[in-house]
Amino acid sequence: MQQYDIVVVGGGMVGAAIACGFAMQQRKVAMIDPSTPAAFDPHSRPDLRLSAFSLGSERLLRELGAWPFIEKMRLTPYIGLQTWEAGQTDKLKFDCHEVGQDHLGYMIENRIVQLALWQRCRELGVTLLPWNDWQLTQTPTHATLTYQQQSIRALLVVGADGAKSTVRQQTGLGITGWDYRQRCLSINVKFAKAPERITWQEFYPSGPRALLPLYDDYGTLIWYDQSARIKSLQGLKADALKTQIQAAFPALEGEFELLDWANFALVRRHVHQYFKGRVVLAGDSAHTIHPLAGQGVNIGFKDVATLLRIFKEHSLNEPFETLLVKYQRQRKCDNLLMQSAMDLFYKGFSHPHSLVKTIRRAGIIVAEHAGVAKTKALRYALGIN
Ligand SMILES: Cc1cc2nc3c(=O)[nH]c(=O)nc-3n(C[C@H](O)[C@H](O)[C@H](O)COP(=O)(O)OP(=O)(O)OC[C@H]3O[C@@H](n4cnc5c(N)ncnc54)[C@H](O)[C@@H]3O)c2cc1C
16 A cells, blocks of 8 residues: 555645645645646636735745746736725725735636646646545544555645535535525636736625736626526626626726626535534635625635644654644734724625714724724735735
8 A cells, every 4th residue: 555644635736735835844745636627828818717816825826936837837917906885986995015015916826736736746846636526534543545456655635625625524524604695707708909907806785796817808797696596697698798897887998898708606605513523624625705806716825835834844653743733823813813804894885774874984084094003904815924
């Protein structure tokens, strides 16, 4: 039976980052994922699954040696972020220069980050196993993964197999969660003229609507609304959807062509306990968050950085439960804070009561002029606090 120090289950962005990091610590690492990301084609249109990566995530990807691979494919820096309430002129604006940077982060397709990390995993000698339907068991001394007639052993198993994590289920780790009873429609568009590198979000009582600028003349519109509304928009033909978009996104400037669109459910989840025995969770397998401020994978990458830092220079042959306790203590608190902040935003902006409206209008004006406090909040969101 093959013996590994670490087996990572799930080779998405979070799992592949963990596999790279542990391989860089000279551990013997295997990564299990039944699906291999499709190769990059420089002439392809943008994928619908993309994320806003914070400066903290960029730093981690650079440390892991994946950044040069991303740069060889494609990425879009953005320099500003604006948010306001529909029908109001006061805006909350963030600019990269406020935090002494030349960008606030990057819009990058998830698959490109994943591909870069997989390339780095191969360079580092991580064993890639395309297994599905494996079984996980554990004893006090090791964990075993069995697939068909094969089994591998690990001193530590990391579950990074996404929101519906099988590792979580097979380990019996419970979650609390709820459906926001909203969905979001992601719509890729090609503009006649490239948009400014500023991402914006306009809040409506039915949910926010946002623009994410992409490379060349491309951009992604995100439309949050009641599930029934989003599903009906999803079913429209391009011309009819475009008419709806033109009415719903008054801040959108210039002519554009619709390319693709897809809708996503919005579910908050948080695991009660991040580890059990020799199994630990990271990324979406441990927590999912409302995506309105683009923090999901960024907090997943904070899990990665914390796990790697805590285990650095610790032999896995020594007991490590105290390290897992430390990891859980640090990440659970931070992730809960971010989830709750997103909910506060989401609920605060969708509440129709006139008093709440007045408070949030005042809140935007105060926040815009909050000086050091505004910069601190921005640094936290960017992962550079
Ligand atoms: C509409 C939307 C917009 C978003 N925008 C942003 C954003 O702007 N910024 C941001 O930070 N986050 C954003 N997110 C969140 C972000 O996409 C997720 O947090 C991130 O993809 C989670 O990465 P992960 O690696 O933990 O999980 P996943 O990306 O789900 O990867 C899980 C991996 O595990 C594999 N897997 C699944 N089951 C098994 C199994 N049984 N065995 C082995 N492998 C398995 C899968 O094939 C996959 O490769 C958004 C989410 C949504 C829905």
